[in-house]
Amino acid sequence: MKMRLLLGALSILALSVTPVFAEESLEERVKRLEEALQKAQERESRGVPVESSQPKQYPVPTGPMTDIRVGRQGEEKTSLGFGSTGSGKLIYAKPFLSAPKATIGGYADVMYNILSRQNLDNPSRNSFGQQRLVPFIYADITDRVKFAAEIEIERGGTNSPQGDGSIQVEFAQLDYLVDERINIRGGILLMPVGKFNLLHDSPLNDLVDRPMVSRLIIPSTWFEAGAGIYGTFYPTALSKIDYELYAVNGMTQTAGAITDLGIRSARGSVSRDRDDSKAIVGRLAFSPMLGIEIAGSGYHGQYKPSTATIGSGNIDIFAVDWTLQRGPFELIGEAAWTRISNNNATGVANNPIGPAGMFGYYVQGNYHFMPEILKRLAPSHFSDASTFTATVRWEQIDTDTDNRTVGGANRLGNRRELDRLTVGLNFRPVEDMVFKINWQYNTQNGGVGLTPAGDLGNASSPMDGDGFLFQAATYF
Numbered sequence: 317m318k319m320r321l322l323l324g325a326l327s328i329l330a331l332s333v334t335p336v337f338a339e340e341s342l343e344e345r346v347k348r349l350e351e352a353l354q355k356a357q358e359r360e361s362r363g364v365p366v367e368s369s370q371p372k373q374y375p376v377p378t379g380p381m382t383d384i385r386v387g388r389q390g391e392e393k394t395s396l397g398f399g400s401t402g403s404g405k406l407i408y409a410k411p412f413l414s415a416p417k418a419t420i421g422g423y424a425d426v427m428y429n430i431l432s433r434q435n436l437d438n439p440s441r442n443s444f445g446q447q448r449l450v451p452f453i454y455a456d457i458t459d460r461v462k463f464a465a466e467i468e469i470e471r472g473g474t475n476s477p478q479g480d481g482s483i484q485v486e487f488a489q490l491d492y493l494v495d496e497r498i499n500i501r502g503g504i505l506l507m508p509v510g511k512f513n514l515l516h517d518s519p520l521n522d523l524v525d526r527p528m529v530s531r532l533i534i535p536s537t538w539f540e541a542g543a544g545i546y547g548t549f550y551p552t553a554l555s556k557i558d559y560e561l562y563a564v565n566g567m568t569q570t571a572g573a574i575t576d577l578g579i580r581s582a583r584g585s586v587s588r589d590r591d592d593s594k595a596i597v598g599r600l601a602f603s604p605m606l607g608i609e610i611a612g613s614g615y616h617g618q619y620k621p622s623t624a625t626i627g628s629g630n631i632d633i634f635a636v637d638w639t640l641q642r643g644p645f646e647l648i649g650e651a652a653w654t655r656i657s658n659n660n661a662t663g664v665a666n667n668p669i670g671p672a673g674m675f676g677y678y679v680q681g682n683y684h685f686m687p688e689i690l691k692r693l694a695p696s697h698f699s700d701a702s703t704f705t706a707t708v709r710w711e712q713i714d715t716d717t718d719n720r721t722v723g724g725a726n727r728l729g730n731r732r733e734l735d736r737l738t739v740g741l742n743f744r745p746v747e748d749m750v751f752k753i754n755w756q757y758n759t760q761n762g763g764v765g766l767t768p769a770g771d772l773g774n775a776s777s778p779m780d781g782d783g784f785l786f787q788a789a790t791y792f
Contacts, residue, residue: 431783502543508599518789529676532578540564561598607641629658651677676713
């Protein structure tokens with residue numbers, strides 16, 4: 317109806333301004349306009365959109381911004397830049413409004429624990445917890461330019477009156493695809509040390525708590541600012557080799573950062589390199605056939621202890637990880653060794669000696685199954701996409717393999733060895749969503765505990781609580 321009124325108005329306007337000396341007669345002009353109107357009505361009746369005579373706008377508005385228009389002829393062809401004119405409308409002059417490229421998703425989890433007392437990952441023995449809400453943003457800028465980012469909101473974030481967690485950009489990387497064998501990446505990068513740091517999403521993992529070696533020896537989630545290359549080779553028809561190699565900002569040794577509590581507090585800054593000393597990190601993975609992968613990874617960097625008079629030191633981490641899958645059975649695991657040189661002062665009282673070596677590992681077995689009787693009895697709840705997984709994981713860490721922090725007037729006296737056995741069963745209605753129930757048994761050798769606030773520290777309360785953990789997690 318609007319189109320008919322518009323064409324009618326244009327017809328009247330054209331007739332009113334037609335000069336008497338026009339080459340076309342009045343009857344011819346009326347006939348031509350009637351034919352155009354009839355053709356437009358036929359296209360409308362067939363559902364064919366009528367092409368507008370208006371120039372294409374920059375940007376083409378979407379959603380509620382349909383009234384944001386370009387008024388001057390030719391301005392729609394001007395790319396966004398300092399050559400653009402305007403004031404209030406400039407906030408809508410974004411290229412992604414005319415050609416959307418980004419995809420937004422993420423994951424979330426919620427848990428509940430019943431423990432005999434607190435442990436390494438659970439500062440409360442009986443508590444609900446909304447651990448993570450993690451939005452992802454992925455974008456195809458061009459066929460060769462890609463962008464990916466993850467924003468992690470933990471435990472309610474930092475701005476909520478009830479939140480005691482954090483909000484941080486976990487990775488934000490820009491890729492330029494040169495060839496499958498070599499591609500360029502820069503930004504805030506997940507460190508490719510071990511495999512768990514790269515695949516740590518709650519819905520992806522079959523147990524509630526993350527492996528201890530990936531929390532303290534490899535300080536997951538671990539990210540640094542840097543740049544480098546990655547790619548894939550295919551030696552044979554069945555095998556492949558994947559690699560990543562980056563230069564990144566170095567770690568930062570603040571007061572008490574590298575102690576028998578691990579090296580999590582020594583992670584560097586994504587905004588600057590405090591000591592102007594870059595680190596090298598990389599991972600090389602070999603898969604001889606589908607279902608088998610063995611990888612080695614490492615990190616080497618210099619750090620300056622907080623007590624500047626003792627000079628600089630080095631941090632070296634070496635890790636191996638493996639994935640073996642055959643039918644419904646899966647065997648995964650990871651082991652890591654850390655060496656810290658010149659760790660003779662941590663900036664705390666009496667210049668106590670910090671650890672020079674750390675070691676940890678985990679071995680996990682999974683068995684996937686789906687009883688056919690459940691699919692027959694309740695097909696709307698148990699489908700071909702559903703599965704159960706029985707899991708068992710054994711893990712150990714030692715955050716002072718040289719016994720440097722045990723005894724003596726200038727020692728921390730808090731060497732820690734932790735062992736953990738976890739048995740779990742989970743159900744996935746679909747692959748991207750999981751309900752988990754775990755039973756956990758912890759043992760501890762060492763005096764380090766948790767502070768009343770739930771942080772790692774030199775408290776008298778031990779961290780070997782046993783009990784049950786429940787979690788629901790999903791991608792969205």
